[in-house]
Amino acid sequence: MELTQADRQHLDKSKQDTGSLGNTDVGLKYDSGRVAHDFSCIHSKDLLPAEDGEEATKHFLQELVNILLAYINKSLKRSSKVLDFHYPHQLKEGLEGFSLELPDQPDNLEQLLVDCRDTLKYGVKTGHPRFFNQLSTGLDIIGLAGEWLTSTANTNMFTYEISPVFILMEEVVLRKMHSIIGWPEEDGDGIFCPGGTMSNLYSVLLARFHLFPVVKTHGMSAIPRLALFTSAHVHNLIIFTQINTTFWFLSVRGKMISSELNSSIETAKSKGLVPFYVNATAGTTVYGAFDPLNEIADICKHHGLWMHVDAAWGGGLLLSNKHRVKLQGIERAHSVTWNPHKMMGVPLQCSTILVKKKGLLQECNQLCAEYLFQPDKHYDVSYDTGDKSIQCGRHVDVFKLWLMWKAKPEHSNVCFWYLPKRLQSILPSPERDRELHMVAPKIKTKMMEEGFTMIGYQPLEDKVNFFRCVFSNPATQREDVDFLIDEIVRLGCEL
Amino acid sequence: MELTQADRQHLDKSKQDTGSLGNTDVGLKYDSGRVAHDFSCIHSKDLLPAEDGEEATKHFLQELVNILLAYINKSLKRSSKVLDFHYPHQLKEGLEGFSLELPDQPDNLEQLLVDCRDTLKYGVKTGHPRFFNQLSTGLDIIGLAGEWLTSTANTNMFTYEISPVFILMEEVVLRKMHSIIGWPEEDGDGIFCPGGTMSNLYSVLLARFHLFPVVKTHGMSAIPRLALFTSAHVHNLIIFTQINTTFWFLSVRGKMISSELNSSIETAKSKGLVPFYVNATAGTTVYGAFDPLNEIADICKHHGLWMHVDAAWGGGLLLSNKHRVKLQGIERAHSVTWNPHKMMGVPLQCSTILVKKKGLLQECNQLCAEYLFQPDKHYDVSYDTGDKSIQCGRHVDVFKLWLMWKAKPEHSNVCFWYLPKRLQSILPSPERDRELHMVAPKIKTKMMEEGFTMIGYQPLEDKVNFFRCVFSNPATQREDVDFLIDEIVRLGCEL
Incomplete structure (x- = not known):
């Protein structure tokens, strides 16, 4: 043509x-x-x-x-x-x-x-220094190189047979992540999967199977009604695992209150439900809040519950000597979600589910389908990860992270309202809130139409629309944040 | 350093x-x-x-x-x-x-x-002309170019706001796939997701929600015990959706026998279960068998069941005037899994769930979380696909397919045993089968250690280990198949 x-x-x-x-x-x-x-x-x-x-x-x-x-x-x-x-x-x-x-x-x-x-x-x-809109921002050149190589290799993580190098890299990187969490060397298992929803789904499957192995062969009707516990500000990750479980939302200012968690567990028991799983969050989507992990671990221990930490966003802080204190207690978790494609700046997708107990992933998910995994192979088939995964074909997400980790073995959310002049003189009231709620969408509309910078907004609970500024883009400098604020003032002062 | x-x-x-x-x-x-x-x-x-x-x-x-x-x-x-x-x-x-x-x-x-x-x-x-080992083979240069661009753009399919072009491309490509399946223009919905397991998971969630919308708010304990039906040779895709459902395996030579399907449905009903979903397969993993879709559609219609077609592997044949007859009846399905990363040669991952009824995906999966999707945006938010998906971040899998489709808008498994000389003179018997079972692993061991070609093997039901030759690599020519056979003979004749 x-x-x-x-x-x-x-x-x-x-x-x-x-x-x-x-x-x-x-x-x-x-x-x-x-x-x-x-x-x-x-x-x-x-x-x-x-x-x-x-x-x-x-x-x-x-x-x-x-x-x-x-x-x-x-x-x-x-x-x-x-x-x-x-x-x-x-x-x-x-x-x-x-x-x-x-x-x-x-x-x-x-x-x-x-x-x-x-x-x-x-x-x-999304790599622009003035892009503040999403948790995954920035464009890391080493990560990009890793992704170009991965797509050229075009294989999958099914077996050692077709991905010998990537399978071993996965083992090396997961082991590193276990040691950073603080699990003893003899513990630790895990797998890369296509995002935080999947990671959290794995954790619920594992917790349920751990408590009631019969669920694998006889389904949910063979076990009692379960209750799981999570804070209200959790990312939508956890919602889709809800099958036959009960939700308990507990939160104030984005953090779980451990005393309320405890009483909710008691209430669930009194209703005949079987509490089995608590999802604590390390870095919520909007506020970037961290739940008190040690207090939650105490409660989980007392009641014999599975403790999962959703550190999809906040996990990256474990690499910081200064900030890892926010995740104190994470080493007591049974499983952890940690997405390097968020705070660590790895190109999307790069997400992990980390499990303390070795062998459980395989036990929970394996099908022993001989037509998929031949036990009579000539190498150690424990390297065939396909039976740990709920997927068959699995994209290679590890290489870019491995390469970035080799390149730089060293390493938040700010939420705010902008009050236009007109509203600055009005005292807080439902009327002012109604007006304020419309400010951020109007500013963002102009901002996107002009296209010089980008930031997200949302309401949360009783708070009307506010901006959320995400700092995880290595291209961003102080002047870019100043620029953002100036832009918001310029676009919003007359509203 | x-x-x-x-x-x-x-x-x-x-x-x-x-x-x-x-x-x-x-x-x-x-x-x-x-x-x-x-x-x-x-x-x-x-x-x-x-x-x-x-x-x-x-x-x-x-x-x-x-x-x-x-x-x-x-x-x-x-x-x-x-x-x-x-x-x-x-x-x-x-x-x-x-x-x-x-x-x-x-x-x-x-x-x-x-x-x-x-x-x-x-x-x-995996792109080598003599790589026959996997369903995803070959390296398409246009697809590769698409993947390099996708990773450079490093965005996600969450909203129109951050992926305007890719979101619209997804709509265009899905519409094309609907029309190829044969759904009327007013029908058709769908989404790209990270593999066939996820696609099939979506289909079960949709079928269950369609029949019992209450499951979304009240969980599985609010609805009767369900039964789903699938053939035994199905890829492991369907297994993990098993929560509170019953499995019925029906098959001979890899195809579903529709009369047995019908009686299994009756049996399930008589046991007090509620049949709701049939998974028909178009292209099984090992034999590449196609279920009789029209017969299955008749049965589904009679019993009021959701008909899903897992065409992850076989969907590519819909593009062939000569071969699409194998999928006759697919237009009667309620949902279809079709993975372009298999027979269409698109780099992994590229998988779709296609749904006949418009709006159901959104209804079933949406959370209406204002903190994720702001309804007060300045553009038509029906383009924000995040609420159709069970994921939050979603990798851009559409662009490489879109680019390949622009580049070439035109377009099988052979399973066999190799009998070493020694076994050729022995009549079929359990003894011979025991010996034959060990032939393929031994040949493959030598084959991998030498590294000149690669083919998979597996047992299936009563059949001992046999080779499966996959033809979907555009680099493969007749001489490569001859080479493979000669290699098997060379490596195996003395066994």
């Missing part, structure tokens, strides 16, 4: 947009003397494994890398916007020739490269 | 191993005239976002790409091995200086690049 004149103009324009590392820089140089490659006559079928596909593949991937390098540079420049906001209908209509629709005939590689540029152009630069 | 002499020799050796696209080719040229970059004095902290980190970042990533290109080329060469097998203890001891342990001081970038080379060197080349 030939490009139309309009397409080509669009392409030329996009090329100009790629910045200092676009075709005018690297693209022309790496092939000393030769002009940039013409991709308009090349199609996917001309790339490897096609015979003679080697050159085309090299040029195509190198051109892509030029586009990605230009994007990375632009993302980190304070002079560029965080986002170039468009409403859904605008993007769907096709902006400047960028069509999301799937064609009937194969596009050529030139068109695909244009699509790549446009995809980045209309996206959000 | 300075490299030791031994490290440096190892590095030199590794560089030589990178093949024709190593430093001797691209690495030296792209910087016209300058010698290859010295990474031994550069550390992670010198890369972006460090001031003046632009050049170092460019050189580091380009050197990485040289390593990856060399790997891709080598993977596709029949003269190279599929794997260079080592036992776990050998890799753990550190082969030729390749240490998996995490250091106490930051490694320099030269060491990290050596680690990247070694990681690939001791891994399995």
